[in-house]
Amino acid sequence: MQVVGGINTGLRKVPAWLVYLAGLGWAAYLFWLGLSNQLGPEPINTLERLYGDVAIKLLILGLAVTPLRKWPGLNLMKFRRAIGLTAFGFVLAHFLVFAILDVQTLERVWTEIVKRPYVTIGMAGFLLLIPLAVTSNNLSVRKLGGAGWRKLHKLTYAAALLGAVHYLWLVKGFQIEPVVYTALIVGLLLTRIKWSRARAVFA
Amino acid sequence: MAYRWKNDLTQADVTPKSMFLNRRQLMGGAAGLGLAAAAGGARAQGALEPNTLEEIRTYNNFYEFGTGKEDPARNAGGMVIDPWSITVDGLVDNPGEYSLASLLDGLTEEERIYRFRCVEAWSMVVPWNGFELADILAKVGVKPEAKYVAFETTVQPDVMIGVQRRVIPFPYVEGLRLDEAMHPLTMLATGIYGEPMAKQNGAPIRLVVPWKYGFKSIKSIVRISLMEEEPPASWNIINPREYGFYSNVNPTVDHPRWSQASERKIGGGLFATRQDTLMFNGYEAEVASLYEGMDLNEFY
Numbered sequence: 490m491q492v493v494g495g496i497n498t499g500l501r502k503v504p505a506w507l508v509y510l511a512g513l514g515w516a517a518y519l520f521w522l523g524l525s526n527q528l529g530p531e532p533i534n535t536l537e538r539l540y541g542d543v544a545i546k547l548l549i550l551g552l553a554v555t556p557l558r559k560w561p562g563l564n565l566m567k568f569r570r571a572i573g574l575t576a577f578g579f580v581l582a583h584f585l586v587f588a589i590l591d592v593q594t595l596e597r598v599w600t601e602i603v604k605r606p607y608v609t610i611g612m613a614g615f616l617l618l619i620p621l622a623v624t625s626n627n628l629s630v631r632k633l634g635g636a637g638w639r640k641l642h643k644l645t646y647a648a649a650l651l652g653a654v655h656y657l658w659l660v661k662g663f664q665i666e667p668v669v670y671t672a673l674i675v676g677l678l679l680t681r682i683k684w685s686r687a688r689a690v691f692a
Numbered sequence: 693m694a695y696r697w698k699n700d701l702t703q704a705d706v707t708p709k710s711m712f713l714n715r716r717q718l719m720g721g722a723a724g725l726g727l728a729a730a731a732g733g734a735r736a737q738g739a740l741e742p743n744t745l746e747e748i749r750t751y752n753n754f755y756e757f758g759t760g761k762e763d764p765a766r767n768a769g770g771m772v773i774d775p776w777s778i779t780v781d782g783l784v785d786n787p788g789e790y791s792l793a794s795l796l797d798g799l800t801e802e803e804r805i806y807r808f809r810c811v812e813a814w815s816m817v818v819p820w821n822g823f824e825l826a827d828i829l830a831k832v833g834v835k836p837e838a839k840y841v842a843f844e845t846t847v848q849p850d851v852m853i854g855v856q857r858r859v860i861p862f863p864y865v866e867g868l869r870l871d872e873a874m875h876p877l878t879m880l881a882t883g884i885y886g887e888p889m890a891k892q893n894g895a896p897i898r899l900v901v902p903w904k905y906g907f908k909s910i911k912s913i914v915r916i917s918l919m920e921e922e923p924p925a926s927w928n929i930i931n932p933r934e935y936g937f938y939s940n941v942n943p944t945v946d947h948p949r950w951s952q953a954s955e956r957k958i959g960g961g962l963f964a965t966r967q968d969t970l971m972f973n974g975y976e977a978e979v980a981s982l983y984e985g986m987d988l989n990e991f992y
């Protein structure tokens with residue numbers, strides 16, 4: 490655990506705002522790639538997918554913060570809020586590309602959301618993330634109280650799962666990536682179940 | 693029987709090799725003109741602007757080589773296309789294994805500029821080089837009992853990453869009703885822009901049925917069978933609710949995954965606007981009669 494300790498020490502010097510900066514920078518860079526014709530012949534769909542991909546990865550990373558601290562002892566706690574909010578930023582960007590660049594009219598946005606199950610599910614994930622993003626500040630933590638805030642933020646699992654199902658549903662044929670993401674989210678969820686309590690329930 | 697359908701093109705309109713990468717304005721054919729006028733849409737001029745060769749070669753669906761749009765261009769290099777033979781069997785007078793050259797020998801090659809509409813709601817315009825399928829079928833002799841034509845794509849597991857990963861069941865198969873196969877618009881293409889077909893586009897020979905969603909236009913064909921019964925079609929087997937046997941481009945029949953009312957033409961950049969999808973992809977005047985009396989909501 491020497492290495493992990495070293496990383497933890499190093500990370501203490503890294504300010505959390507760097508996560509926001511990196512996220513914003515990356516989102517802007519991807520957008521610029523699209524603008525400058527470097528995302529292939531169909532930049533709209535490519536950008537939409539790139540943002541969705543970063544979003545689900547960051548959601549998973551956010552969920553992994555607590556388990557990682559338990560084992561192998563990596564402490565990313567300081568960055569958790571920034572990771573979560575940046576994940577939300579990418580979901581928002583993903584949605585905006587979908588609405589503005591891809592389907593282009595409000596009427597079509599609405600039809601897509603109600604008609605296509607995979608979009609409906611993605612939308613549900615996005616909507617669940619909104620109260621979490623809004624309460625990701627010290628004032629809200631104080632107002633809600635630690636226990637209440639933690640309870641509310643368990644919704645992150647639901648949002649991530651909806652994101653994963655959204656991905657599973659939208660691919661055609663058998664593809665490995667959405668299966669891996671789903672397995673990771675389910676695995677992380679399992680680490681959070683209090684087994685002693687579960688045993689008591691099922692005994 | 694070649695030249696049963698004409699682009700409104702003269703020899704002068706055929707792109708010089710040096711200009712492949714430049715866009716050009718071409719007319720969509722007399723029939724296209726009449727139709728567009730009837731539709732009164734934004735494309736009323738009937739002008740078809742072919743996509744660049746680079747766009748056509750780098751944005752592909754060919755699941756044998758992976759599911760990403762750029763995968764086929766990256767992974768298709770290892771496919772063996774020479775020598776190439778095509779098995780012709782079923783209800784034909786002259787069954788057998790034909791070399792590509794012997795199958796095409798004596799037939800007239802044409803350039804056809806067609807709209808190409810993917811079920812994923814994107815589209816291109818492609819200047820194909822190839823042969824009317826009807827000419828090829830005439831050569832092998834279709835027996836009177838035959839009602840359908842079945843096609844099969846090559847399977848080369850060693851060089852096909854999608855086959856190794858079993859993305860969908862292979863070989864990829866497709867089929868047409870005989871009258872669709874004999875239609876003047878239906879062709880087997882061997883080139884694009886006068887260049888030999890790139891592997892990711894379905895080298896050395898592929899089907900082109902411009903009024904149907906792209907997945908019907910099966911690539912890298914190794915078998916053509918004439919049959920009495922409706923043959924299996926890959927996506928129809930995988931998900932019959934989403935992909936019908938006919939799969940005619942139809943803006944009024946919705947698909948569970950993608951709205952088919954509009955499409956985005958490849959090549960318009962980050963702010964490309966959608967355009968309305970045309971009935972039968974703009975070939976209504978030519979093909980609507982094939983489906984007279986059929987409920988297109990049922991036979992989608």
Ligand code: HEM
Pocket residue numbers: 534537538539541542544545548580583584587602608611612613614615648649651652653655656659
């Ligand atoms: C929790 C929220 C969401 C997550 C985590 C998420 C994630 C993803 C991922 C990972 C992909 C596939 C990326 C790839 O192929 O590499 C994707 C695609 C897509 N998402 Fe989302 N998404 C979310 C919400 C939404 C919302 C709200 C919408 C629209 C209302 C949406 C619409 C789409 C569309 C249209 C695609 C592309 C489908 C295609 O190319 O055929 N997503 N999303």
